[in-house]
Amino acid sequence: MKQQLKYVYEYERPALATDCVIFGFDGGELKLLLIEREKEPFKNKWALPGGFVFIEETTEECARRILVEKTGVKHMFIEQLYTFSDTDRDPRERIISVAYFALVNKHQYELIAGRDTIKAEWFELSKLPKLAFDHSKIVKVAIQRIKGKVSYQPIGFELLNEKFTLSQLQALYEAILEVSIDKRNFRKKILGMGFLKGLEEKEQNVARKAGQYYSFDKKAYKELTQKGFHFEL
Amino acid sequence: MKQQLKYVYEYERPALATDCVIFGFDGGELKLLLIEREKEPFKNKWALPGGFVFIEETTEECARRILVEKTGVKHMFIEQLYTFSDTDRDPRERIISVAYFALVNKHQYELIAGRDTIKAEWFELSKLPKLAFDHSKIVKVAIQRIKGKVSYQPIGFELLNEKFTLSQLQALYEAILEVSIDKRNFRKKILGMGFLKGLEEKEQNVARKAGQYYSFDKKAYKELTQKGFHFEL
DNA sequence: TTATTAAGTGTATTATTTACACTAAGAATG
DNA sequence: CATTCTTAGTGTAAATAATACACTTAATAA
Numbered sequence: 403m404k405q406q407l408k409y410v411y412e413y414e415r416p417a418l419a420t421d422c423v424i425f426g427f428d429g430g431e432l433k434l435l436l437i438e439r440e441k442e443p444f445k446n447k448w449a450l451p452g453g454f455v456f457i458e459e460t461t462e463e464c465a466r467r468i469l470v471e472k473t474g475v476k477h478m479f480i481e482q483l484y485t486f487s488d489t490d491r492d493p494r495e496r497i498i499s500v501a502y503f504a505l506v507n508k509h510q511y512e513l514i515a516g517r518d519t520i521k522a523e524w525f526e527l528s529k530l531p532k533l534a535f536d537h538s539k540i541v542k543v544a545i546q547r548i549k550g551k552v553s554y555q556p557i558g559f560e561l562l563n564e565k566f567t568l569s570q571l572q573a574l575y576e577a578i579l580e581v582s583i584d585k586r587n588f589r590k591k592i593l594g595m596g597f598l599k600g601l602e603e604k605e606q607n608v609a610r611k612a613g614q615y616y617s618f619d620k621k622a623y624k625e626l627t628q629k630g631f632h633f634e635l
Numbered sequence: 636m637k638q639q640l641k642y643v644y645e646y647e648r649p650a651l652a653t654d655c656v657i658f659g660f661d662g663g664e665l666k667l668l669l670i671e672r673e674k675e676p677f678k679n680k681w682a683l684p685g686g687f688v689f690i691e692e693t694t695e696e697c698a699r700r701i702l703v704e705k706t707g708v709k710h711m712f713i714e715q716l717y718t719f720s721d722t723d724r725d726p727r728e729r730i731i732s733v734a735y736f737a738l739v740n741k742h743q744y745e746l747i748a749g750r751d752t753i754k755a756e757w758f759e760l761s762k763l764p765k766l767a768f769d770h771s772k773i774v775k776v777a778i779q780r781i782k783g784k785v786s787y788q789p790i791g792f793e794l795l796n797e798k799f800t801l802s803q804l805q806a807l808y809e810a811i812l813e814v815s816i817d818k819r820n821f822r823k824k825i826l827g828m829g830f831l832k833g834l835e836e837k838e839q840n841v842a843r844k845a846g847q848y849y850s851f852d853k854k855a856y857k858e859l860t861q862k863g864f865h866f867e868l
Numbered sequence: 869t870t871a872t873t874a875a876g877t878g879t880a881t882t883a884t885t886t887a888c889a890c891t892a893a894g895a896a897t898g
Numbered sequence: 899c900a901t902t903c904t905t906a907g908t909g910t911a912a913a914t915a916a917t918a919c920a921c922t923t924a925a926t927a928a
Contacts (some may be wrong), residue, residue, distance in 0.1 A: 406645075407643045407644065407645050408643075408645075409643065409644045409645070409646065409647045409648065410640045410641075410642065410643050410644075411640065411642045411643075411644075411648070411650075412639075412640050412641075412642070413642065413687070413690070414642045414690040415642065415644070415648040415649075415650060415651065415690075416648075416651055416688075416690065417644075417648060418648065418649055418651070418731060454646070455649075455720070457646070457647040457648075457649065457722075457729060458722060459722070460720045460721055460722060461718060461720040461731070462720070482717060482718060484715060485694060485715060485718045485733050487688070487693045487694040487695070487733070488693055489690075489691060489692070489693060496690060498651060498694070498731075500718050500720070567875085568875090568876090569874075569875070569876095584917075584918075584919085585875085585876085585877095586876085586877070586878080586918090586919085587916075587917065587918085589876080589877085590877095590878095591915095591916090605875095605925095607925095607926080608873090608874085608925070608926075609872075609873065609874090609925065609926040609927060610872075610873040610874040610875070610924075610925055610926070611873080611874060611875045611876075611923060611924035611925055611926095612874095612875080612924070612925060613874080613875055613876085614875085614876090800906085801906085801907090802905075802906070817886075817887075817888085818906090818907085818908095819887095819888085819907085819908070819909080820885075820886065820887085822907080822908085823908095823909095824885090838894095838906095840894095840895080841894070841895075841904090841905085842894070842895040842896060842903075842904065842905090843893075843894060843895070843903075843904040843905040843906075844892060844893035844894055844895095844904080844905060844906045844907080845893075845894065845895095845905095845906080846905080846906055846907090847906085847907090869928100870927100870928085871926105871927080871928075872925100872926090872927075872928090873924100873925090873926090873927100874923100874924095874925095875922100875923075875924075875925100876921105876922085876923075876924095877920105877921090877922085877923100878919105878920105879918100879919095880917105880918090880919095881916100881917080881918080881919105882915100882916080882917070882918095883914100883915080883916070883917085884913100884914080884915070884916080885912100885913080885914070885915080886911105886912085886913070886914085887910105887911090887912085887913095888909105888910095888911095889908105889909105890907105890908090891906100891907085891908085892905100892906075892907075892908100893904100893905090893906075893907095894903100894904090894905095894906100895902105895903090895904090896901100896902080896903080896904105897900100897901080897902075897903095898899100898900095898901085898902100
């Protein structure tokens, strides 16, 4: 039975939703988390995880709620991407969507299909399916943003484990920026910045020389930025 | 008489508005266009120009409509800034605001007070009054954005006349970035980029050596970017 | 024991950024 | 008409940052 209609306004109002572009990385190509829709419109089509904003929550709270629903991860990096307001972006009625992009450590999360979705799956950026609504457009903006951002803010670490090798970090940058980077120059530069803490620990069970683990020292980074340092790769 | 209430929804919906952070420049400090509100809430307080989004227009169309109302300028640089969705940002009811920032050539526009406003006025960034709603927060985000953006996108030209001297351009960068720049290095760099067209014309009626006029060659800039060039100051 | 694979390291060359001071031109002033 | 005032316009050397490049080492697998 349909709920009673009870909210009345003088002027017509669009509905408000958020959509989340969730990036993950596990060594190869950069990946995107998509869901298969269980209901119309775009039933059985792939789409970004999203949902309507409750009246007592901010759009960011809504996005975080959706992220927890889909991945189980509570504290991930999230940033507002852009607000999409084309009048015809949803076939049902006018819906404004405030899109967010999120960076997830693929080892921390567990995929959960959740409400109204058949399944959730990771897709490599080069192998994305056709998406519902204007979600391809949203993804395009998100990819542009992450590419632009990664070079002058140390957000890449959000996609890795707490401990990572410099080779993993380099591979991440190469995946996001779609370039190849000289190993020695990369190490010189990133270590020279002074916010990577070298750990005693090494990789285990690898059929080659084990790489040393490093971690991102947030405190050191903060101090550096306060002294006028600004990250640039 | 109040209009009939006639739009009914199953769930409560926030109202949707846009606010515009309009930057202008005339040689000294960077300036912001503010309006004095004629009505409650925040009657007689200074605020950003803004208004509700019509059901058949996008938020950007709404922002442009407001800009034309306030300044008479139809084609100005405008870019979405951020969407502010705190649940208590308006004392009347929940209103989501998609903020835009705009760059205006102060010589092209005329200030128009317009609907619901007592007057419109330019304020230097260092002399801003207290603002209504969460508008101080919006302005802060906008200043951050313009500072960050101006160094890697040639948007500064939007604030100047079509013809400008290199000294004017330098003064603009110094005003936005709040730094002083070496004249020779600035000229070398900006001219070396190859998208400034030197004109025959010079300044008139100045009690000193007249500066040569230049213009921003959009076509040349576009060609350069397509060849992989990317602007950075 | 050997093969395979990626980790880890230094230097020379080139390109970019920075610091710096005088002459030239135009109007205003007396 | 000469002088003053003000900002336009210009080049070079030094310092810093970016780039290109190849071999040894360590760990497991075969």
